[in-house]
Amino acid sequence: MNITMTLNGKKISAEIEADTLLIDFVRDHGCYSVKRGCETSNCGLCTVFLDEKPVLSCSVLAARADGRTVTTLEGLQEEAKEFGAFIADQGAEQCGFCNPGFIMNALALFRENEYPEEEEIREYLAGNLCRCSGYEGQLRGIQAFLAWKKEKSGKESEKS
Amino acid sequence: MKYVNQPVRKKDAMQLVTGQPVYVDDIAPKDCLIVKLLRSPYANAMVTSVNKAAAMKVDGIEAIYTWEDIPQDGRRYTQAGQTYPEPSPYDRLLIDRHVRFVGDVVAIVAGRDEKCVDKALKLIKVQYEVLEPLLDFRKAKDNPILVHPEENWESLVPVGADNRRNLCAHDETGSGDIEEVLKNSEIVIDRVYHTKACQQTMMETFRTFCTIDTYGRLNVVSSTQIVFHCRRIISNALHIPKTMIRVSKPRIGGGFGAKQTSVSEVYPAYVTWMTKKPSKIIFSREESMIASTPRHEMEIHVRVGADKNGIVNGIDMYTLSNTGAYGEHGPTTVGLSGHKSIPLYGKAKAFRFVSDVVYTNHMSAGAYRGYGATQGLFAVESAVNELAAKLHMDPFEIREKNIVREGDVMPAYYGQVNTSCALDRCLTRVKEMIGWEEKYPVRDMGNGKVRAVGMGMAMQGSGITSVDVGSATIKVNDDGFYTLSIGAADMGTGCDTILAQIAAEVLECSVEEIIVLGADTDSSPYDSGSYASSTTYVTGKAVEQCALKIREQICKLGAGLLKCPENEVVFDGKSVRREGVGQDFAGQVSLTDIATASMCGNEIALEATVTNSSPLSPPPFMVGAAEVEVDLETGEAKVINYAAAVDCGTPVNPNLARVQAEGGILQGIGMALTENITYNAQGKLAENSLMQYKIPTRIDIGHICVEFESSYEDAGPFGAKSIGEVVINTPLPAVSDAIFNATGTRFYELPITPEKIAMAVAEREKEQA
Numbered sequence: 001m002n003i004t005m006t007l008n009g010k011k012i013s014a015e016i017e018a019d020t021l022l023i024d025f026v027r028d029h030g031c032y033s034v035k036r037g038c039e040t041s042n043c044g045l046c047t048v049f050l051d052e053k054p055v056l057s058c059s060v061l062a063a064r065a066d067g068r069t070v071t072t073l074e075g076l077q078e079e080a081k082e083f084g085a086f087i088a089d090q091g092a093e094q095c096g097f098c099n100p101g102f103i104m105n106a107l108a109l110f111r112e113n114e115y116p117e118e119e120e121i122r123e124y125l126a127g128n129l130c131r132c133s134g135y136e137g138q139l140r141g142i143q144a145f146l147a148w149k150k151e152k153s154g155k156e157s158e159k160s
Numbered sequence: 161m162k163y164v165n166q167p168v169r170k171k172d173a174m175q176l177v178t179g180q181p182v183y184v185d186d187i188a189p190k191d192c193l194i195v196k197l198l199r200s201p202y203a204n205a206m207v208t209s210v211n212k213a214a215a216m217k218v219d220g221i222e223a224i225y226t227w228e229d230i231p232q233d234g235r236r237y238t239q240a241g242q243t244y245p246e247p248s249p250y251d252r253l254l255i256d257r258h259v260r261f262v263g264d265v266v267a268i269v270a271g272r273d274e275k276c277v278d279k280a281l282k283l284i285k286v287q288y289e290v291l292e293p294l295l296d297f298r299k300a301k302d303n304p305i306l307v308h309p310e311e312n313w314e315s316l317v318p319v320g321a322d323n324r325r326n327l328c329a330h331d332e333t334g335s336g337d338i339e340e341v342l343k344n345s346e347i348v349i350d351r352v353y354h355t356k357a358c359q360q361t362m363m364e365t366f367r368t369f370c371t372i373d374t375y376g377r378l379n380v381v382s383s384t385q386i387v388f389h390c391r392r393i394i395s396n397a398l399h400i401p402k403t404m405i406r407v408s409k410p411r412i413g414g415g416f417g418a419k420q421t422s423v424s425e426v427y428p429a430y431v432t433w434m435t436k437k438p439s440k441i442i443f444s445r446e447e448s449m450i451a452s453t454p455r456h457e458m459e460i461h462v463r464v465g466a467d468k469n470g471i472v473n474g475i476d477m478y479t480l481s482n483t484g485a486y487g488e489h490g491p492t493t494v495g496l497s498g499h500k501s502i503p504l505y506g507k508a509k510a511f512r513f514v515s516d517v518v519y520t521n522h523m524s525a526g527a528y529r530g531y532g533a534t535q536g537l538f539a540v541e542s543a544v545n546e547l548a549a550k551l552h553m554d555p556f557e558i559r560e561k562n563i564v565r566e567g568d569v570m571p572a573y574y575g576q577v578n579t580s581c582a583l584d585r586c587l588t589r590v591k592e593m594i595g596w597e598e599k600y601p602v603r604d605m606g607n608g609k610v611r612a613v614g615m616g617m618a619m620q621g622s623g624i625t626s627v628d629v630g631s632a633t634i635k636v637n638d639d640g641f642y643t644l645s646i647g648a649a650d651m652g653t654g655c656d657t658i659l660a661q662i663a664a665e666v667l668e669c670s671v672e673e674i675i676v677l678g679a680d681t682d683s684s685p686y687d688s689g690s691y692a693s694s695t696t697y698v699t700g701k702a703v704e705q706c707a708l709k710i711r712e713q714i715c716k717l718g719a720g721l722l723k724c725p726e727n728e729v730v731f732d733g734k735s736v737r738r739e740g741v742g743q744d745f746a747g748q749v750s751l752t753d754i755a756t757a758s759m760c761g762n763e764i765a766l767e768a769t770v771t772n773s774s775p776l777s778p779p780p781f782m783v784g785a786a787e788v789e790v791d792l793e794t795g796e797a798k799v800i801n802y803a804a805a806v807d808c809g810t811p812v813n814p815n816l817a818r819v820q821a822e823g824g825i826l827q828g829i830g831m832a833l834t835e836n837i838t839y840n841a842q843g844k845l846a847e848n849s850l851m852q853y854k855i856p857t858r859i860d861i862g863h864i865c866v867e868f869e870s871s872y873e874d875a876g877p878f879g880a881k882s883i884g885e886v887v888i889n890t891p892l893p894a895v896s897d898a899i900f901n902a903t904g905t906r907f908y909e910l911p912i913t914p915e916k917i918a919m920a921v922a923e924r925e926k927e928q929a
Contacts (some may be wrong), residue, residue, distance in 0.1 A: 017275075032186040033179025035365045035413075038445040040851035045363060066648040072409045073179035084177025091815035094823065095652025096176025096568050097363040097413030103177060113449055129850070131361050131414055134822035137815075 001068040008075030016062050022048065024054075025062035026072055033073035033100035036130065044128035047108075048072050053107040057126075073100040079107055086145040092128075092137030102128040106142060108136070115146055126144040163664040164597055164878045165297070167815035168671055170657045172411065172650075182411040184383050188369035193222050194440035195428045196277045198267035198284055199451060200259035203293035203521040203843025204305070205676060207257050207266060207286060215280035220272030223435055224280065227257040227266075236312055237365045237396035239418045239453075240526065241386030242490040243627050243688055245316035247491040249328060251308050254397050254426055259288075260307055260485035262844045263451035266821070269737045270431045270439055293521035293843045297457065297482035299888070300326045300518035307485060309521035311655045314632035319491035328483045329491035329517040332499075335571040336510025345465030349843045352461045353539040354909040355892070356837040357454040357482065358830075359847075360528050361855050362628040362651075364413020365448040366424035369440035370432035373406065378433050380407045385419045385649045386689035387679045397426040397431055402908035403788060405429075408680035414652035420691040421453040421488050449848045453526025456493050456517075457482040457837070460539035468560040470551050474510040475502045475540065475572075481517040481532070486524035490517040497536030500779070502513065502572035504540070504583075506564030521843050525692060530888045533620055534831070538910065539892030546906060554600065554895065555615050556591050559783075560584070563617070565713055566871065574625065579778050579872035580881065583617065586783040589869055590615065593784040593803035601901035608793050614897030618889035621777035622873075622882040623694030628773060631685035631697030632706040634663060635674075635760065635767035636714065640751035646678040647687025648699045653884060654816040655695045658702045661812055662877050666707035668733025684896035685769050693780070693882030700877035702772035709768040714754055721749045721757055775800045780881045781807040784825065784890025787862075788898035795918025799829050799900055800862035805889060809873040809881035817883045821866040824887030830856045831888075832895040836911050839912040 004013045007029060016025060023046045026034050036058055037043035046057040049071040050064075073080050080103055081095070087093050102125065109116055109124045116124065121142055130138065170580040174180060202737040210226040230253055240248035255265055267284055271277040289291045294305040307704075308323040320330030338475035342348055368382035378400070384390050387407040412419065424441050431439040463476040479497045483490030498513035528534075548558040564570060566581040591597075594613060623630075633645040644663050650656040660674040667674075678684050687699055711731050718736025719726040729736050736754060738747040758766040787801040802825055834854040838846045847853035872879035892910060900906045905920035 001314060010768035019724065035183075035364070038850045040445070040849045041849045043363065062496075077178055080178045081174065084174065087169075087177055088173035089815075091167070091170060091173075091654065091813070091819045092175045093173050094654075095363065095412060095414040096172070097652075099177050100179035103179075122858050126857050127856060129363065129855060131363055131416070131827070131855060132823045133221065134824075134826035134864050135861065136822040136864045137819045139858070151280050 001063065003063060005065045005067065006069040008071055018055040018063060018119065020062040022057040022060040022062045022065055026057060026070065030076050035097055035100060037098065041127065044105060045098050045101040047104040049104065054105050073104055076107060083107065083145050087138060087141040090137040090141045092133045092141050094132030097126065098130045102130065102138065115150065161665055161878065163661045163671055163812055164812050165814065166284060168653045168657060168661055168813055171660060171676060172656065172770040183364060183413055184367045184369060184381060184687055186408060187410055188440045188446060189371060191438060192369055193270040193272065193431060193435065193437055194274050194277050195268060195270045195431050195441040195720060196281060196440050197265050197427060198269060198281050199264050201262060202225055202259060202266045202288055202290050203295065204264050204386055205259050205288040206291065207259060208289050209287045209376055211264055211285040215283035218276050218280045218283065220276035222270045222281045222437065222770060223431065225255060225285065225430065227827060229256045230255045232257055233312055234399060236314055237393060237421045237697065238488060240394055241389035241422065241689055241691065244392060247317045247319050248489060249321055249487040250314040250316065251486050254430060261521050262773065263523055264485065268427050268431060270435065295384060295521055295839060295843050296695065297480065297520045298459065300517055300520050301866065304331060306519060316691040321491065322471065323611055324458040326519045327516065328487040328519055330679040331495065332514045334512035336474065338474050338476045338510040338512040339769055341510040342463055342465040342476060345473050345812050346468045347466050347547065349464045349543045351543055351546065351908060352459060353542060354459045355457065355535045355538055356910060357448060357457040357522065357525055357851060358528065358835045358837065359454045360416035360418035361417055361853065362414025362418055365442040366452065368425045368428050369438065369443060370428045371438040372432060372436050373683060377404045377406055378429060380405065380425055380429055382407060382409055382425050383412045383419055384409050384425065385415045385651055385691055387649065388647060388679050388686060389689055390422050390425055391681045394426055394429045395420040400433060402503040406682045406703050409649050412649065412651035416529045417531065417691060419450060420527040420689065423452055439447040440760060447852060451523055453488060453524060455528040456490065456525040456532065458535040460497060460535060461545045462539045464543045464547055466547055467829050468551065470548065470553050471587050472505040472508050472562045474508050475505060476512045477502065479515040479536065481515065482522060482525065483517050483524040484524040487523050488526045489526065493532035496532035499573055500533035500621065501536035501823035503570040504564055504617055504619055505562050506568045507562050512791060513572065513693045513789045521738045522839060529827065529885050531885065534889050534913050537616065537618050537889045538892035545897040547613065554597065558716065559587055576776060579626050579776065579875065580809055580811050580873040581781060582869040582871040583781040585869040586781060586807055588803040590783040590803050591786050593865060593867065594787060594801060595866040596785065599787060609789055609791050610902045611787060611789045612898045612901035613787050614744045614784055614894045615783065616893030618886050619779040620693055620882060620886035621779055622697035622876065623774055623777055624692045625777040626773060626775050627692045628688045628698045629767060629771060630687050630694065630702040632699065632703040633685045633767065636710065636755050637780045638755055638889060641675065642671045643677055644703065645684050646676065646699060646922060647684035648695045649679045649690040651690060653820065654813060655690060658696060658816065659700060662700050662703045663707045665878065666704055686771065687844060693885045696880050697876050698772055698774055698810065702770050704877040705772060706768050706770035709770055711765060713766055713768055714751065717753050718749050721754065722747065744750055774875060776875050778881050780883060780886045784891055784894050786891060786898045788893040788895055788902060790899060790902040790917060795914035797833055797912065797914065797917055797923065798860065799895060802891065803863045805867050805869045806883065806887065807869050807871050808883040809876050809880035810870055811868050812880050814868065818866050820883050821887040822864045825864050825891055826856050826861055828888045828891030829861065831910060832892050833911050836913065
């Protein structure tokens with residue numbers, strides 16, 4: 001079957017098998033940031049945005065993205081750099097394999113809830129597993145990022 | 161120090177957080193044959209026939225290999241990444257007619273895409289002669305069922321192995337008269353502890369791709385911690401010369417010891433060698449759970465003898481270790497259960513440590529962070545916690561009375577001297593950090609929940625004494641930047657960065673001016689690999705010494721350019737100056753000019769290689785304390801606070817060392833509370849996905865707080881010891897003792913699940929009623 005979607009801002013059209021998973025589709029289209037850590041929707045590594053909502057691309061058929069917008073970390077490089085730098089400054093990226101899914105979901109969190117509390121952060125990201133960091137460094141990184149963002153927006157509103 | 165002991169950002173950090181394609185499956189050629197394995201549904205069986213005719217007819221299938229393609233009388237091999245001759249027995253064939261666990265390899269299938277390979281896997285018809293499996297490791301020794309009855313089984317090292325007895329290893333060691341000491345002890349804690357075959361569960365499963373290179377050689381790119389050992393293992397498995405094999409690793413998505421064993425490499429290696437076509441294998445999570453290389457299940461019988469003041473007089477330990485179907489890391493992991501737990505008690509007058517490692521029809525065990533020390537420390541530290549409770553003594557107080565001190569000889573640690581040790585300071589610090597005085601032993605929160613605390617100590621090693629080898633090559637490039645080549649493998653731990661920090665410190669340049677390259681058997685200097693907590697201490701020292709050597713070379717060439725004797729010049733990282741000439745411009749030459757001069761009419765190599773090995777393995781030490789909230793109704797236990805102090809000598813990069821510690825602690829907590837392994841009566845593992853095998857999520861843990869109490873290890877680079885493994889050990893006894901303080905019940909088997917806690921609480925209530 002043929003599907004059409006907007007992948008990272010680019011309109012693409014492709015022939016797929018009915019059972020093609022979204023994760024395999026986007027990887028086939030060069031979005032290698034999307035990783036597979038399990039086959040049971042437990043790890044969160046394959047998180048992408050489907051029409052701005054984070055979904056597990058291992059559990060979504062590519063056909064379901066027909067006519068819709070799909071965003072991977074490749075399409076959010078500036079945001080990934082801005083936020084990722086705070087994770088890097090904790091050394092919490094470690095092996096990096098869970099990073100794209102975790103960062104996608106963190107960016108989704110910030111869009112829904114600009115300044116989440118600690119418990120909200122934990123709840124929202126509970127489905128993003130990481131075996132290296134013990135999560136503590138990721139939490140420090142998120143909180144440092146939020147503090148920086150708050151300070152920056154404070155400065156900007158002072159200026160205006 | 162300018163670069164060492166600084167929280168430098170990891171050199172690859174921004175590439176990783178922006179999701180760049182740097183892992184095996186991202187860079188594998190797109191035309192790779194897909195390799196998958198047909199696995200045995202039986203725990204013990206002989207393959208009588210394989211009919212692959214229908215499967216071969218599937219469009220796109222390139223090859224199917226079975227035991228009939230592999231000489232069954234050929235030399236066996238081990239997948240363990242260890243220095244040759246490996247202590248692990250040579251007990252494997254690439255495909256063995258005798259399958260020994262549920263998941264053992266029956267056939268290798270290679271085809272154009274996943275779809276055709278999956279289809280072919282279903283069409284292969286295998287007939288088995290099903291044999292009775294040996295599943296209880298307590299009954300394995302001298303059992304009539306032999307896991308390895310074959311004649312060509314081989315043990316290269318005298319480790320007490322005997323395949324006719326299901327023995328992978330046996331050892332007895334000791335010092336002093338333990339029986340006499342225990343007889344004269346006023347109190348003896350005599351207990352048996354059981355830990356399971358927990359999974360490393362790195363987020364990136366096992367994976368490898370292979371191609372044939374320009375010279376007709378097999379080029380293996382794998383997610384491995386051990387490129388050099390891997391080359392030997394592939395050579396042994398395929399029976400092809402090492403000259404024909406190159407192994408390298410890109411970024412690794414976590415290892416924790418799992419990738420110290422060649423779990424996936426040999427299969428695509430064989431396919432590519434036979435077909436001369438590129439191929440790759442990507443293990444599914446299920447395969448990574450059922451057919452990999454988890455921790456050795458151990459049952460440890462400990463007797464701790466003490467006087468009534470709490471002085472530990474002697475420790476007697478018997479460890480029974482389950483290596484599963486194959487012996488990877490069996491003979492060596494077991495040693496750490498005693499040698500890296502007993503030495504913590506510096507006043508002991510005697511010890512005895514006896515061990516058996518047995519084969520069973522479980523999946524093969526292997527190397528997992530902590531490597532046996534984790535299991536041993538759970539036993540010894542839990543026993544000492546019980547001893548403290550029996551004596552109505554605070555667990556910290558009993559440690560303060562007993563711990564090994566700097567300068568002590570450690571009889572159970574191969575007689576080595578404790579050259580650097582801040583264990584005493586770690587104890588003091590953790591007691592404050594967790595708020596022990598206010599919280600010990602337990603507080604009723606008035607809502608059906610109680611909060612209790614528990615603690616434990618740990619040690620590990622820094623590399624394998626006189627075995628592990630670390631090397632570094634540094635060369636000076638145009639403009640005076642450096643290339644540092646290493647054979648150690650950064651698996652996310654940050655060794656590329658910390659080794660560059662060490663080099664930068666010596667070379668007085670920025671970390672950015674050091675390019676790190678590794679690991680590749682064709683181009684890297686030899687390194688045993690990244691395991692056994694060796695990289696910082698062993699390879700780090702090689703880097704330090706290599707940087708000193710390249711300084712000499714720079715001075716030599718600089719002196720030549722200045723036309724003066726070498727001993728009259730100094731190098732400050734930017735230029736070589738003639739001493740005594742002061743600021744006189746004519747008396748100095750910049751590194752850039754020296755580098756440029758090295759490329760024209762020059763005979764002095766601006767490249768140096770240093771290899772290091774250490775006669776010592778200085779232990780890092782650690783103390784950890786857990787505050788656990790237990791819901792007495794449901795049995796749910798959650799670690800709400802974990803405090804730890806680590807003595808890893810100088811932390812080369814405090815950020816990375818801290819995250820190592822935090823990550824290791826949470827793995828230990830998972831092992832204590834949720835990560836279970838259960839085999840059914842047919843030898844099938846239940847926990848075959850992340851749905852069943854519950855590693856902690858971020859809502860399963862409160863806060864982990866880590867501090868450093870550093871000693872200074874003279875033999876290490878800038879005083880550093882190891883960090884990677886010691887960090888997983890303390891949560892097991894600490895969480896377990898906190899649960900005792902919460903419920904009044906001691907648990908001797910991990911994990912301590914809510915069911916176990918709820919049942920124990922109910923039992924106690926019944927008794928009290």
